[in-house]
Amino acid sequence: MDMNFLLAFIPVSLLLEYVLHAPPLWVFAAATIAIIPLADWLRKATEQVAARAGQTIGGLLNVTFGNxxxxxxxIFVLLGGNVTVVKAQITGSIIGNALLGLGLAILIGSFGRARQKFSGANAGQLNSMLFLVVVALLLPALFDLTERLPGFEAGSAAARDNLDEALSLGVAIVLILVYALNLVYTLVTHKDVFALEDEPHEGELWPVWKAASVLVGATALIALESEMLSGALEASSAALGLSPFFLGIIVLAVVGNFAEYIAGSYFARQGKIGLAINIAVGATIQVALFTAPLLVIxxxxxxxxxxxxxxxxxxLVAIVAVALIVTTVTKDGEATWFEGVLLIAVYLLLALSFFFVTPRQETRLPTPPPALTATPLHAPTAT
Structure with missing residues (x-):
């Protein structure tokens, strides 16, 4: 399906935002639609790179540019001071890529195929990293809970917040190091085990400069549209009667990862289910082990x-559910259409839960008073 006609929404969104100063909901909708064809061009450029560098490198590039x-x-939402929405976006990316993105890829790739087979060793490595994600994201929450129990009180709320921040910085550094070492493990020292089987590329290959230009250009335009989208977030949530929390965990997460959804489904349809799994689960791992820690820093x-x-x-339940069901679906090295349905069903159940939950309103982060600016500890933040 040719989605190039949707590129018209790029100038439309710019016109609405900077010339007509249209209602935020209009800008939000136009920017969301504009990202769809840009994500498709990102997928096309990634396919061209994969044809030259191999599916393993191509999948990593797709994940990296998509994330x-x-x-x-x-970052733009964080600059606005809405920490709860940023965390919701991280959770939404994790469950969206691993459940919705992978579910769609398996389902679409299964049309006309009884089952799709892929590397069990590669899936096992990804599943091991998923359980590291569970431990890494559960630990700070359990630590915060422990500091509230009788006999373990950290003291004031400010002291507890400072401990949470210190632990989170330490966890962030460890996760980034582990993610970097994982790349060395899969791409350098054990690349013969985890390399995906490359297939001849159909059609004419783009010049390297064209593929690189499309990757950079599409990413830059997605960033521009994302900035407008995030700026219209709160007003749009009020207009739609939805909480910013729900928009962050579902809408922003889906829009921000749309490139991976398109690429995963496309490659699965082409019979490259191993590459599709690398993109979907790899994007989940990169968000948890690199993007989220980088945001902390x-x-x-x-x-x-x-x-x-x-x-x-x-x-927290959603993150644990992701690791359990993805491991269950991929552990045998093959997938059928019904397993894709199961993944999507879990995502829809979680989305319904997030739709009806009513989190407390996140207040914007206060500016520290002058007396605190010279101290090394940060003012407490709402979490």
Whole structure:
């Protein structure tokens, strides 16, 4: 399906935002639609790179460029002081990529095929990383809970928040190091085990400069549209009668990762289910082990400190559910259409839960009073 006609929404969104100063809901809708064809061009460029560098490198590039848009959206929302929405966006990306993205890829790729087979070794490595994600994101929440129990009280709320921030910084550094070592393990020292089987590319290959230009250009435009989308978030949520929390965990997460959804489904349809799994589950792992920790570090740089304490039990249950069901579906090295349905069904159940939950309103982060600006500890943030 040719989606190039949707590129018209790029100038439309710019016109609505900067010339007509249209209602935020209009800008939000136009920017959301504009990202769809840009994500498709990102997929096309990634396919061209994969044809030259191999499916393994191509999948990594697709995940990285797709999550770059996600990172940029989160930074703009973080600059606005809405930490709860940023955390919701992280959770939404994790469950969206692993459940919705992978479910769609398996379902679409199964049309006309009884089953799709892929590398069990590669799936096993991805599943091991998923369980590291569970431990890494549960630990700060359990630590925060422990500090509230009798006999373990950290003291004042400010002291507890500082401990949460210190632990989150430590966890962030460890996760980034592990993610980097994982790349060395799968792409360098054990690349013969995890390399995907490359297939001849159909059609004419683009010049390298064209593929690189499309990757950079599409990512830049996605970032621009994401900035407008995030700026219209709160007003749009009020107009739609939805909480910013729900828009963050469902809408922003889906929009920010749309490139992975398109690419995964396309490659699965082409019979490259191994590449589709690498994109879907790899994007989940990169968000949890690289994007989220990087946001913690960036939050300190920009003066809006954020920790990794996910206060909603639903978010923690969702993260555990992702690891369990993805491992169950992929452990045998093959997938059928009904397993794709199961993944999508779990995503819809979680989305319904997030739709009806009513989180407390996140307040914007206060500016520290002059007396605190000289101290090394940050002012407490709402989590």
């Amino acid at each position: 770059l848009a996600e990172l940029i959206i989160a 960036i939050s300190y740089v920009i003066g809006k400190p954020m920790n990794l304490v996910f206060g909603s039990p639903l978010e």
